Amino acid sequence: QYVPVKGDHVIGIVTAKAGDVFRLDVGGSEPASLSYLAFEGATKRNRPNVQVGDLIYGQFVVANKDMEPEMVCIDSSGKSSGMGIIGQDGFLFKVTLGLIRKLLAPKCEIIQELSQLYPFELVIGMNGRIWVKAKTVQQTLIVVNILEACEYMTAEQRKQALAKLSGN
Amino acid sequence: PGDTSVLAGLYGPAEAKISKELPDRAALEVLLRPKVGLPGVLERSREQLLRQTCEAVILGVLHPRTAISLVLQVLSDAGSLLSCCLNAACMALLDAGLPLAALFCGVTCALQPDGTILLDPTARQEQEARAILTFAIASTERKVLMSTTKGSCSVEEMQQCLAAAQRAATTIFQFYRDSVRRRYSK
Numbered sequence: 001q002y003v004p005v006k007g008d009h010v011i012g013i014v015t016a017k018a019g020d021v022f023r024l025d026v027g028g029s030e031p032a033s034l035s036y037l038a039f040e041g042a043t044k045r046n047r048p049n050v051q052v053g054d055l056i057y058g059q060f061v062v063a064n065k066d067m068e069p070e071m072v073c074i075d076s077s078g079k080s081s082g083m084g085i086i087g088q089d090g091f092l093f094k095v096t097l098g099l100i101r102k103l104l105a106p107k108c109e110i111i112q113e114l115s116q117l118y119p120f121e122l123v124i125g126m127n128g129r130i131w132v133k134a135k136t137v138q139q140t141l142i143v144v145n146i147l148e149a150c151e152y153m154t155a156e157q158r159k160q161a162l163a164k165l166s167g168n
Numbered sequence: 169p170g171d172t173s174v175l176a177g178l179y180g181p182a183e184a185k186i187s188k189e190l191p192d193r194a195a196l197e198v199l200l201r202p203k204v205g206l207p208g209v210l211e212r213s214r215e216q217l218l219r220q221t222c223e224a225v226i227l228g229v230l231h232p233r234t235a236i237s238l239v240l241q242v243l244s245d246a247g248s249l250l251s252c253c254l255n256a257a258c259m260a261l262l263d264a265g266l267p268l269a270a271l272f273c274g275v276t277c278a279l280q281p282d283g284t285i286l287l288d289p290t291a292r293q294e295q296e297a298r299a300i301l302t303f304a305i306a307s308t309e310r311k312v313l314m315s316t317t318k319g320s321c322s323v324e325e326m327q328q329c330l331a332a333a334q335r336a337a338t339t340i341f342q343f344y345r346d347s348v349r350r351r352y353s354k
Contacts, residue, residue: 001181001265029181029234065232 002027002097002127004063009083011092011125012071014054022050024058027094027127030068034058038072040080048085055086055131057123086123090133091140097128099151110150110158114143117166171246171290176256178264181234188235193228196236200253203242214250218257221304221314227267236266247290248276250302250316255340262348271307273340275333276300279321285329287336301329305337 004010004026012024012032023031034056039048050056062070073083103110103124111122120134120143130147134140142165150158181194188195198215201207222238238260240253254274261268278289278297286293294300299319306313312330321329 029231030183065230 001029004028004032004060004069005126006060006063008063008126009057009059010071010127011086011123011129011131012056012058012127014050014052014056017050017052022056024056024071026069026071027129028069032060032069032071034071034073038074039084040074040078050085055092057083057086057125057131059083086131087133090121090131091144092129092131093144093148094128095130095148096151097126099147100124100126100128100130102150103130103147109155110147113159113162114146117162118143171244172248172252173243174249174252174256175241175243176253176260177239177241178236178260178266179239180236180264181231181266182237184233184235189233190228192232194226194231194234194236196223196226196228196238198222198257199237199239201239201241203245214253217250217314217316218253221254221272222257222261224313225268225270225272225306226261227269230267245291247292247294248288248302250274251276251288251304254302254304254314259344259347262344263351269308271341271344272304272313273307273337273344274302274304275336275340276302277329277333279319279325279329283325285325285332287332299325301326301333303330303333305334307337307341310334310337 010026012026014022015025015031016023020036022034022036024034026032036042036047042048056073058071058073060069061072073080075081102108118134118139120132120139123131132140132143134143146161153161184195196219198219200211200215200218202211226236238257240256242249251274254272258272262271276288278286278293279299279301280286280296281298289297289300297319299317299321301315301317303312304314
């Protein structure tokens with residue numbers, strides 16, 4: 001199970017809007033809170049358009065065992081740097097935390113090889129959630145299946161699978 | 169051997185109800201469901217035994233104000249049920265990846281009227297025995313976490329049963345190791 005850590009970037013699912021604060025499910029023992037002002041360019045008049053069920057990519061500013069975790073979608077200089085509401089379409093799925101760390105390692109061949117296959121957008125959350133969007137639904141599902149299978153495949157098996165797919 | 173089986177499911181650490189949350193540690197709840205009928209007083213007392221054994225090994229302080237639920241369903245009972253439940257609980261804790269101070273295993277000893285010690289007795293052997301002792305033994309230095317006795321026996325006999333149980337515990341921990349190895353290698 002995921003344990004929130006300060007500074008981790010995660011994908012959260014909005015479960016409730018309680019006044020000025022959103023409750024996000026991040027896969028931990030309790031929901032995280034996200035203030036509506038924690039987005040780039042958000043003011044009291046200019047509220048972000050967040051609905052229940054939306055996907056948000058953000059980082060933890062408070063995450064310890066004694067308090068409810070708090071997230072923001074801006075970094076220390078006030079810029080969003082890729083964080084915020086994740087767009088429409090795409091596919092969200094869960095993998096093990098070990099695979100996430102493997103994918104986020106500096107030189108990860110899996111993502112380089114996959115990007116040569118199809119172009120796609122990828123958001124990786126440290127809480128075990130990955131969001132993928134490719135041009136067609138079929139391509140998206142193929143990318144999802146390869147990422148899920150990478151847990152158990154060796155490098156050669158992966159290269160064989162990708163070679164078969166790019167041949168088709 | 170092999171006819172008693174218990175299915176264990178572990179949920180958590182999850183959000184606890186405000187009435188049940190503890191401010192500094194995780195709150196553990198155990199539910200034991202018998203094969204037939206509604207849970208009665210015997211199940212309740214076993215639940216408390218299991219709960220206190222698990223609380224001794226789970227590092228609850230790492231997850232304050234959370235709830236951990238362990239649900240055990242008895243699938244078949246052919247003797248030594250409590251130690252089967254203990255083993256199932258420990259494997260569930262291992263599989264869920266909860267932080268533990270030690271592993272534990274359950275061993276049942278039946279003391280027969282003529283004084284011989286039987287490990288993991290069948291239901292029939294349990295009925296004929298003079299006393300039945302169940303021990304929960306920790307993996308670190310084979311210390312005793314929990315012991316419960318039904319029937320009467322002398323102190324020396326109890327010591328002998330404990331020593332036999334500690335020896336048997338080694339086999340069970342090896343089984344845990346092999347199961348986990350099989351699960352995580354493909």
